[in-house]
Structure formats: C-alpha cells, structure tokens
Amino acid sequence: MRDFRSKFLDVFQVLKSELFDDPAFELIDFSRQWVDNTFTLELKNYIEDHQNPGGTLNRRFSVLDCYKFLKEGKELTDDELFLASALQCCINWLQAFFLELDDILDKPHTRQDQDCWFKDPKVCMFAANNGVILRQRIPRVLRKHFRDKKYYVDLLHLFDQVEFQTAGGQMNNLLITLEDEKDLSKYSSDLYGRIVHYKTANYSFYLPVACALLMSGEKLEDHLDTKSILMDMGKYLQVQIEYHDCFGDPQSGKTGTDIEDFKCSWLVVKALELCNDEQKKVLYENYGKQDPVCVATVKQLYNELNLQGVFAEYECQNYESLIISIEACPSAAVQVLLKSLLAEVYKRQN
Incomplete structure (x- = not known):
C-alpha cells in the first residue's frame, strides 16, 4: 500500500489546531498543554505503528489506502486526500478512546511493550477524561468537514453504531471475567465469536x-458481504494475536496475560473442546490464576493438546475460505x- 503518512500528519496538525481554536470551549494555558500532550502521544503512537511491523496493524489499514x-x-484530489485523512484521524481517536478506557478497566501493566498511560502518576484516572476529549473530536470534525457531503448522515450513523457495538462487546468481555x-463452563466458540465480532x-x-466506501459514493x-468478510478477517487477526502472545518468541518482549486474566480466548475455547475429563480438571484448577506455576501448567496443557497444530490448520482453512468469499464479490476494486x-x-508473525 502506498504510504500516505506525510499527508495524514499535515491533516492531523490542522485538526489539532481546530480543537485549540474551537469557540465551544476556551482552553486555558495548562489545559491547552495537557490536550497538546494527549494529541502528541496519539501522533507518536500512529507513527510508531506505521514504522514498526509489530505495531497496531489496523492503523496501517488507513482510509486513504482503502479509498x-x-x-x-x-x-486523488487534495480534497479527497484531506477528507480521507480526517476520517482516519477520527478512527484513530475512537480507537485511542477505547484503548484508554480498556486499560483502566482491565488494569494491564503494559500495552505494546510500553507502560500503560494511566499508570503514569501524573495521569491516573485523567486518562478517562482524555479518552472522552478524543472521542468528542469525532462529531465535531465530521460536522465541520463533511456536513455538505451526501454521505454525512451515513458517516454519523456508522461511527455511532461501531462505538455502540464495540462498547457492548467490551461489556460482555468484562462481565465474564x-x-x-x-x-x-460459560466459554464457547459462540461466546468468543460474539465478543470479537463486536469488541474488535x-x-x-x-x-x-x-x-472509504461512503466516500466513493457507495x-x-x-456491501453486506464485504462487511461479513472484514469481520471474519478481524476475528482471524484477534486469534492470531492471542496465539502469538502465548506461543511467540519470549525474546520479542510480547507476552500476553490472557491466562492470568481469565480471558475468553480462542486458545482456551479450543482447549475446552479438545480436553478429556482429566485435562479439563487441570484447566479449571489453573486457568485465571496469577501464579506463574499455574500459567505454565496451562501452557503445558495447550502443548499436549497440540494447539499450535490446531491454529496452523485454522489459519490455512480460514485463509482459503476468505479467498473464496472475496472472489465472489462483484466489485473488482473491492476484491x-x-x-x-x-x-x-x-501468517503475520508478531
């Protein structure tokens, strides 16, 4: 995909300036600095994700690239470049909003090998308000730059629906832990699929x-079939992340805590499906414990069940199924x- 990063960065700065000059709320010196730091951190995350193959993959699926x-x-015209970049900013802010709240609720120590922002003693629960500030930029940017577009109402509905569904998925994810x-005994492929479908x-x-489809006049x-394919891709990426967090190279510094946190992960769901009674007893006794010995016991059980082989088979079958679905799409450009x-x-490795 072509790199549109420089254009995105220009638009990012324009939208940040609009926030500082927004007549709805006059920022005083220290709040202006706080907001500036928030946007600087978000911009840093964006740049690192594009430079680092192990970064947040979906940030590299920009609206600009898709369009x-x-x-x-x-x-693309200058107007198209600006609008697509503005929509990407909105998506990044929505993601940052969810991640900041997710970190506060889940209480992890790190995200992408960095200390979670709310762990900074100068930030703490202010991270929640920062997330709200980022989230509130979205409708203001859409109103300012897209109000005269035929797809404006569809954009508003799209962001509103995605936010509502993601919040619902997160609620389900939190309640079961x-x-x-x-x-x-509550964990199943159906429950896992529902959580990933809505949350991720x-x-x-x-x-x-x-x-990008709305900008194209679609x-x-x-494009319901296209949506279904994309949701399946999203599930595949989540399964892949969970697999590598468990079985990946320890030297990479990326180690997941799904076992300790009692997460409804693809791995534990598959283990429950494959366990005999004795193995299931081991899983019940050790899953969700903070004790490293319990974590090691669960991973040993995963190895006994050959979950690495199960994942390899899932990956190949899922890829073949997605290719068949993609090639059935009527639009060559969408394909x-x-x-x-x-x-x-x-087969992403990180």
Whole structure:
C-alpha cells in the first residue's frame, strides 16, 4: 500500500489546531498543554505503528489506502486526500478512546511493550477524561468537514453504531471475567465469536473500509458481504494475536496475560473442546490464576493438546475460505482491496 503518512500528519496538525481554536470551549494555558500532550502521544503512537511491523496493524489499514484502491489507480484530489485523512484521524481517536478506557478497566501493566498511560502518576484516572476529549473530536470534525457531503448522515450513523457495538462487546468481555462470575463452563466458540465480532473487528477492520466506501459514493447496505468478510478477517487477526502472545518468541518482549486474566480466548475455547475429563480438571484448577506455576501448567496443557497444530490448520482453512468469499464479490476494486488487507494479516508473525 502506498504510504500516505506525510499527508495524514499535515491533516492531523490542522485538526489539532481546530480543537485549540474551537469557540465551544476556551482552553486555558495548562489545559491547552495537557490536550497538546494527549494529541502528541496519539501522533507518536500512529507513527510508531506505521514504522514498526509489530505495531497496531489496523492503523496501517488507513482510509486513504482503502479509498485509493476503490478509485482504481486514479489520482486523488487534495480534497479527497484531506477528507480521507480526517476520517482516519477520527478512527484513530475512537480507537485511542477505547484503548484508554480498556486499560483502566482491565488494569494491564503494559500495552505494546510500553507502560500503560494511566499508570503514569501524573495521569491516573485523567486518562478517562482524555479518552472522552478524543472521542468528542469525532462529531465535531465530521460536522465541520463533511456536513455538505451526501454521505454525512451515513458517516454519523456508522461511527455511532461501531462505538455502540464495540462498547457492548467490551461489556460482555468484562462481565465474564468478574471475580464472582468466573466460570469456564460459560466459554464457547459462540461466546468468543460474539465478543470479537463486536469488541474488535468492527472498528479495526470494517470501519476504515466502510468510510472509504461512503466516500466513493457507495451505500453500505450494498456491501453486506464485504462487511461479513472484514469481520471474519478481524476475528482471524484477534486469534492470531492471542496465539502469538502465548506461543511467540519470549525474546520479542510480547507476552500476553490472557491466562492470568481469565480471558475468553480462542486458545482456551479450543482447549475446552479438545480436553478429556482429566485435562479439563487441570484447566479449571489453573486457568485465571496469577501464579506463574499455574500459567505454565496451562501452557503445558495447550502443548499436549497440540494447539499450535490446531491454529496452523485454522489459519490455512480460514485463509482459503476468505479467498473464496472475496472472489465472489462483484466489485473488482473491492476484491483487490480485500486481498491486500488479507495479505497484510495472513501468517503475520508478531
């Protein structure tokens, strides 16, 4: 995909300046500095994700890249470049909003090998307000720059629906890990699929493509098959992340805590499906414990069940299924776009 980073950075600075000059709220010196730091951190995350192959993958699926595919090689105008970059900013802010709240609720120590921002003693729960500030930029940017577009109402509905569904997915994810609610018997492929569908795939895969489709003059209701494919890709990426967090190279510094945190992960769901009674007893006794010995016991059980082989089979079958679905899409441009996104994900190692 073509690198549109420089254009995005220019637009990012324009939108940040608009916030500082927004007549709805006059920032005083120290609040201006605080907001500036927030946006500087978000911009730093964006740049690192594009430079680092192990960064947040969906940030590299920009609206600009998707829109370029849909334009089938036609040169983008300055207005198109600006609008697509502005929508990407909105997606990044929505993601940052969710991640900041997610970190506060889940209480992890790190995200992408960096200390979570709320762990900074100068930040703490102010991170929640920062997330709200980022989230509130979205409708203001859409109103200022897209109000005269035919797809303006569709954009508002799209962001509203994705936010609502993601929040619902996060609610389900949190409720099943509450101390009083921990019960492995609740975990199933259906529950896992529902959580990932709403919590991750919507904003990570579907949203940038949907924005690009609307900019191209398409109606989202005409691309329900495309949405289904993107949601399946989002699930595949989440499964892949969980797999590498468990079985990846320890030297990479990326170690997940799904076992300790009693997460409804793809791995534990598969383990429950494959366990005999004795193995299931071991899993019940050790899953969700902070004790490193318990974590090691669960990982040993995963190895006994050959979950690495199960994942390899899932990966190949999922890829073949996605290719078949993509090639059934009536739009050649959409096919090229979806195959490019899938190529970014397939057999990703970090």
